[in-house]
Amino acid sequence: MELYRLIASTEEGEIPIVAAAESEAEAFRIADREIQHHYLKKPKITDIALIQRKSIGKNGAGYLIRPRESYE
Amino acid sequence: MSYVKVWADHEQLNKNEINKLKKDGLSIFEDIPKYARDGFESIPKDQYMYFKYAGLTVQKPQDKGLFMMRVKIPTGILNAEQAEVLAEIGHDYGRDILDITTRQSIQYHWVPLEKLPEIFDLLKKVDLTTSEAEGDAPRNVVGNPLAGIDRDELFDTRPTVNEIYRFFQDNPDFSNLPRKYKISINANIYNAGHAEINDLAFTPASKVVDGKKVLGFHVKVGGGLAAKPYLAEQLNVFVAKDQVRNVASAVTTLYRDYGYRKSRARARLKYLVADWGIRKFEEKVLELTGPLPSAGKDETVGWNGGFFFGAHPQKQDGLNYVGISVPVGRISSGDFSKIAGLAKQYGSGELRTVNSQNLIIPNIPDRALNDLLAEDIFKKFPVHPTPFTGYAMACTGNEFCNLALTNTKDKMEEIAARLDREVDLDVPVRIYMVGCTNSCGQRHIADIGIQGLKLRTQKGELVDAYEIFVGGTLTGGGHFNERLKGRIAASLISDVLKDFLLYFKKEKEKGETFFTFKNRLGTEKLQTVLDDILKAATSERE
Known part of the structure; x- marks a missing residue:
């Protein structure tokens, strides 16, 4: 199992998404599911990008979610 | 070991730290012959981390018993015998491929476990080692590849590099650091040692002492790239050549004893330097070294990017x-x-x-x-390479690295070759590609950095894609490149970069570098240029 960090791009800006999944394809499916679940009115998604992957070890894994710096 | 592990009773040590207290990383060399004899299945998974101290990483897929192996080459200098042995190892054990790394080391892939003892013997005979080429220890000492022969060096750094390499190499006093530790020693006045991205860097300097000009070093600490890049800061000290070991030992001792061991994500020296501030760090260094003269004249005059064609x-x-x-x-x-x-x-x-x-x-x-x-x-392998292929770099990429999301080396070569054919420039443009948010390919300091990701398009296709960053440098203390918005599918990246660089060609002044051009136009302007190119490229495909 791996922890994936994704970003959905919309006209209003970027939406950070985190998914624990067995594969990249599954991570995208989870991102879809979470977007569907979260919004009453779904934003227009331009694209979804997977930008980082971490193994989930015994001590777990995580991401700190905040706006990216210009160099990131 | 002649020191007390002052962190041993800390309550919140990470798992690696607890393991390192039980068993020193360097002891893996005692185990490798047995594992080589008994096969890969005989290695408990909790022992994988120790292989790093032997310069080895279990290569993916992780069940094949193959390793990535790195050999240290201090300041990049090889004698004839050493060069021949490195070629021989590549031929006999590494499927015929050698990678030259951004720390002047040589890296192999697909090295079989059972062959490691004989490889170590070959290396030892010519005074080369893989020891501490990875792991939480002093890595290869980088420096001026022209040391001793360089018209642009303040003095010959070979004796200093050799002294520092021998001092730290396999020294049990420094084999258990909180994380990787990178040293640069350079006296080339064009910053050939990339001082600002090392944990500890000695840079060329001079000082008038008792009416006489003395040549030596200034010191920078706490640099590093990775996901949270940080440019090293300078201590207010002047270090004569005979004091380098004293200062290097002091800085490394501080890191060993005060560096953070709770989380590996916050363990590099840069976090300690950021928390203490450079003045407190300097005070602590001076407590260990004794008084040192204040900084003299910085002799660095620019940055050559490490290119000597x-x-x-x-x-x-x-x-x-x-x-x-x-x-x-x-x-x-x-x-x-x-x-x-x-x-x-x-x-x-x-x-x-x-x-x-x-x-x-x-x-x-x-x-x-x-x-x-x-x-x-x-x-x-040209001595006057083309402006793109000659100045392109790439990390290992997803061919071997578990973190990378995309291919890098092949893709970078393909892009650079096309740009060389179709964009004729009067200056080189440094394009560095990485496959993840870390920066093994030093993406942050490239003129144009390319970072890999996976993209799902509006049509639902899952494709390799890239983001681009502009205007990185180590000139004048350094500046990290800045991201331009827009994710570019792998199928479009060379078209987009070609148009982007044709714009650079059209608008640049004669002899103007990409870095100067980016500063003159500004990131916002380049963003609009990229937006237009992306729009056109995407509509052409539709």
Whole structure:
């Protein structure tokens, strides 16, 4: 199992998404599911990008979610 | 071991730290012969981390018993025997491929576990090692690849590099650091040692002491790239050559004893420096070293990016060095051996690795220079490379690395080759590609950085894609490149970069570098340029 960090791009800006999944394809499916679940009115998604992957070890894994710096 | 592990009773040590207290990383060398005999299945998974201290990483897929292996080359200098052995190892054990790394080391892939003892024997015979090429220990000492022969060096740093390398290498007092630890020692006035991205860097300096000009170093600490890049800061000290070991020992002792061991994500020296502030760090260093003179004159005048192409006279009259381009640092063992052979035939046999993933043949007499340059190998590895292929770098990529999301080396070569064919510039443009948010390919300091990701398009296709960053440098203390919005599918990236660079060609002033151009136009303007290009490229495909 791996922890994936994704970003959905919309006209209003970027939406950070985190998914624990067995594969990249599954991570995208989870991102879809979470977007569907979260919004009453779904934003227009331009694209979804997977930008980082971490193994989930015994001590777990995580991401700190905040706006990216210009160099990131 | 002659020190007390002052962190041993800390309550919140990470798992690796607890393991390192039980067993020192260097002890893996005692275990490897047994594992080599008994097979990969005999290695408990909790022992994988120790292989790092032998310069080895279990290669993916992780059940095949194959390793990535790295060999240290302090300041990049190899003698003839060493170069031949490195080629031989690539041929016999590494499927014929050598990678020159951004720390002047040589890296192999697919190295079988059972062959490690004989490889170690081969390396030992020529005074080379893989020990501490990875792991939480002092890594390869990088520096000026022209040390001792350089017309642009303040002085010859070979004795200092050798002293520091020997002092730290396999020294049990420094084999358990909180994380990787990178040292740079350089006296080339164009910052060939990339000081600002190392944990500890010695940079060229001078100071008038008792009316006499003394040559030595300034010191920078706490630099590093990775996902949270940080440019090293300078201590207000002047370090004479005979004090380098004293200062290096002090800085490393502080890191060992005060560096953070709770989380590996917050363990590099940069976090301690950021928390303490540079003045407190300096006070602590001086407590250990005793008084040192305050900083003198900084002798660094610019940054050459680590590129030394072409034939140039050495500081020794009648001798020359030849800088060779090795695209993205990858070379077959046969070609490496040929180049090592030419170094022996025409020069002294010495060969040098460069942190821009290239090679240098030094010590070529004037009378032999033209004959050397006429050799066929330079058609494949040019001494005057094209402005893109010659200045491109790439990390390992998803071919071998578990973190990378995309291919890098092949893609970078493909893009650079196309740009060379279709964009004719009067200046080189440094394009560095990485496959994840870390920066093994030093993306942050590239003119144009390319970072890999996976993209799902509006049509629902899952494709490799890239983001681009503009305007990185180590000139003037350094500046990290800035991201331009827009994710570019792999199928479009070379078209987009071509148009982006044709815009640069059209708008640039004569001789203007990309970094100067970016600063003159501003990131916002370049964003609008990229937006237009992306729009056009996407509509063409639809």
